[in-house]
Amino acid sequence: MTTDPATHHFSKDGSSTLYSNQFGQYYHNPNGAVSESKHVFFEIPKVPSALIEDRSSLIFFEIGFGTGLNFLLLLDLFLTNEVQTEVHFYSVEAFPVSLDMANSFNFGDFLTQPELQQIIPDIFSNLNPGTNNFIPIPNKNIHLHLFQGYFDELENIDHKADFIFHDAFSPEVNAELWSVECFQKLVSISAPVVVLSTYCAASKARASMAKAGWKVARAPGALGKREMTLTSLDESKLSGYKRINESRLIERFDSGDFE
Secondary structure (H helix, E strand, O other): OOOEEEEEEEOOOOOEEEEEEEOOEEOOOOOOOHHHHHHHHHHOOOOHHHHOOOOOOOEEEEEEEOHHHHHHHHHHHHHHHOOOOEEEEEEEOOOOOOOHHHHHHOOOHOOOOOHHHHHHHHHOOOOOEEEEEEEEOOOOOOOEEEEEEEHHHHOOOOOEEEEEOOOOOOOOOOOHHHHHHHHHHHHOEEEEEEEEEEOOOOHHHHHHHHOOOOEEEEEEOOOOEEEEEEEEHHHHHOOEEEEEEEEEEEEHHHHOOOO
8 A cells, every 4th residue: 555646736725735646636626625625524414513413423434534634624623612422533545645745734724723733644654554543632532443445445334424525536537436336335334314425426426326325416516616416315314405316317327328
């Protein structure tokens, strides 16, 4: 397992992003890394309100730890709102960034708790193949379970996910993470009321979701993107968003429209 040969850039909102020379794509929207992550993975699926609900635990699963930005934003919300709920954040990363690269990020400039920035280099400096368990903030009930490897190598997780951040590189360059098999595996690790959010709005990806049993809806995209996708196993979780005809998508998938 090697690090991703990436180069550092500043997106248009001033926050760090990387360009993957391996995949030929940016890790985050070049129009705004932090802005897009907040919109796609927090505002649209309503994560901030879930964090302050009276519940015993809240479970997140992420495909594509990448720069660690989504986890940092969650940590910032956790501390700022003095969350008492036990939080577990599972993530998978096949090509971790180098420690030098992790030290170059400026995400702390965009956090209410800027000191959290140092957590990302600390994570990458202690990362090993397989599952790595971290308690990033001493005496706080938030846990990171970071799997260094490929998603299809991950056998299971100890909890069922309430939220899934699907943040892989696009279907054009990373098709296996947008396949029916991938979304079926995500079903197996999900709670019945799980909400999955992703920046991707490609019909083929949505068809794979529908084929795997997900209910699919359109949501407003971030930073110039017309749409993103919100899905759940429980259609009531998609209330307020325009549903997609899953049966029609499945018919098109089965007839080979997306091959």
